[in-house]
Amino acid sequence: MVSQRGEGETTTTPAEAADKERARAIPEAAVARLAVYLRVLSGMAESGVTAVSSEELSQAAGVNAAKLRKDLSYIGSYGTRGVGYDVEVLVSHIERILGLTRNHSVAVVGIGNLGHALANYGGFPGRGFPVTALFDVDADLVGIPVGGIPVNHIDEITEVCLEREVSIGVIATPPPAAQSVCDRLVSAGVQCILNFAPVVLQVPDNVEVRKVDLAVEMQILSFHVARRADEAASVSVGNNGLGVDGMVIRP
C-alpha cells in the first residue's frame, strides 16, 4: 500500500480525506464484517467497556482474530500495541467509514406483510436509516399511514423520492412487479437497492443491489439437512462399501 496523500486542501477534514482514500480498497466481505464489529462494539460501549483486544472482539463477533485485525487495518490503524483498541474511537471510526455519520433516507415499496414489518421497524435497527416514504399499487392502501408514514401511490415514486432525497430503495413487492419497481427507483435517482423479491434484477452499472432471498436461504439449509441425513445414514447403515475409499468425513 502506498497510502501517500497530499495536502488536504478540501472542505473535509484531513482524517476524513484519508478515510475516503482507503474506502476504495476495502474488500466487500470486510465491509460486511465491519458492520458486525460495529454492533458488538456499540453493545460493549453501552455496557461501559472502554477497551478491547482483537482476541475478545473477534470472539464476540464470531470470527478469526487475525481476520479481524486485517479488517481493521483496511480502515487504518487505531489500536495500541500491547493494549488493544479504544472502543469509542473504533466505533466512531467505523461509523465514519460506513457512512453512518449522515442519515440515509429509505423508501419501502410494496406494503404487504413484509413491507408492514419493515415500515414498523420505525427507522431501521441501529439507526441512521429513517424510512421516509412508502409506496404501493393498491389504491386502498394509499393515504393510510403505516408505522407513522403515509403510503403513496407507486406512480408518485419519482417525485416523492426526489423530493425526500431517498438514497436507498427497498423492494418488498411480489416478484412480477419487482423489475418495474426497480426501474422506477433507478430513474428517480436511487442508486442503492435492497431487494426482497425472488427475482434477478437488471440494473445499470452505477446502481448497487443487494438481495435478501428467503427461498434461497431455506434451500441452502435444506441442502445441509439432506447432507446430514445422508452422512448419518451411511454411518448407521454401514453394510455397504459406499462412501469409503479414502473419503474424509469431518469429525
Add this chain to the structure above:
Amino acid sequence: MVSQRGEGETTTTPAEAADKERARAIPEAAVARLAVYLRVLSGMAESGVTAVSSEELSQAAGVNAAKLRKDLSYIGSYGTRGVGYDVEVLVSHIERILGLTRNHSVAVVGIGNLGHALANYGGFPGRGFPVTALFDVDADLVGIPVGGIPVNHIDEITEVCLEREVSIGVIATPPPAAQSVCDRLVSAGVQCILNFAPVVLQVPDNVEVRKVDLAVEMQILSFHVARRADEAASVSVGNNGLGVDGMVIRP
C-alpha cells in the same frame, strides 16, 4: 474426480447414491447459485420452455456462463453438447441435490412484525417448506392462529419441535432472546437455523446457522452511498490533487 463408486447395495437408487457422493464436494457459493438457477428454470418450465443453453440460463440468472456450467458440473453432467440442457431434467436434478424432494418442517419463533410476515407466507416461497409451528413468549398471543397455524408458548418448544419433526428453526425474536431461543431449538434437535436477530449466535459444530441481518445490509449499502458521494465530489470539485497518483476508478 475419481467418482468411483461400488455396487449400490442400498435402499436408495443408484442415481441418488451418486448424488450423495457429489453433494460433499459442492462449494457453498455454488449451492446458493443452484437455488437461483432452480427458480429461473421453474419459471421457464411454466412458460413452456423445454430446453435451454448455458448462455441463456446464465444471463437470466445474472452470472457468467462458464461459472454456471461449472456449477452444474458439480452436480453431474446432464446437458447435451451442441444442444443445451433439458429444463425438466435439470429442475428435478437440482431439486434432488438441494434435498427438496422431502418436505422440511419449519418452526418460526417470535411472532412480532417479522414473524407474522413469515407465518403468513403460508409455506415458504417455492414450496417444500411448510411452517408447522409458531412460538412466542407473550401469553396473549398463544392459541391465536397466525396464517392458519396456532401459536404455542415458547416453553413448549422442545416437545412440539420433536413431535412435528421440525428440521429448520427460524429466529425472529428481539436480539436479547435470540441466543436463548437458539439453545432451546438446538436441544430440541433442530440442526438448521435461520436467524433474523442481529446477534452472533453461538452453536455447536453440528448445527448450521444462516443469518439475515437487515442492519448489516443497510450499512453495506450506506458504505456504497458514501463511496459514490466521495467519488462524485472528487470529480466535481477537482481543485485538489487527491485521489490521483495512478488510482484506477472503475468506469
Add this chain to the structure above:
DNA sequence: TACCGCTTGTGAACGCATGCACAAAGTCGG
C-alpha cells in the same frame, strides 16, 4: 533508563472461487 511481556499490524503462504479457452461430443444439413 532498560528490560519484559503483551498485542497490534502485516508480509507471505495457502486455498477457494472465478473466468478463460479449448477439446470432446453431440446435432443438423447435404
Add this chain to the structure above:
DNA sequence: CCGACTTTGTGCATGCGTTCACAAGCGGTA
C-alpha cells in the same frame, strides 16, 4: 455417411480472501 457448426465440460491461470506467523511497538516495572 460425412463435414460443419454448436454447445458442453473442464484443465489451467488468475485474483481474492483467509490464515499463519512474526517483527515492531507500547506500557508497565524494577
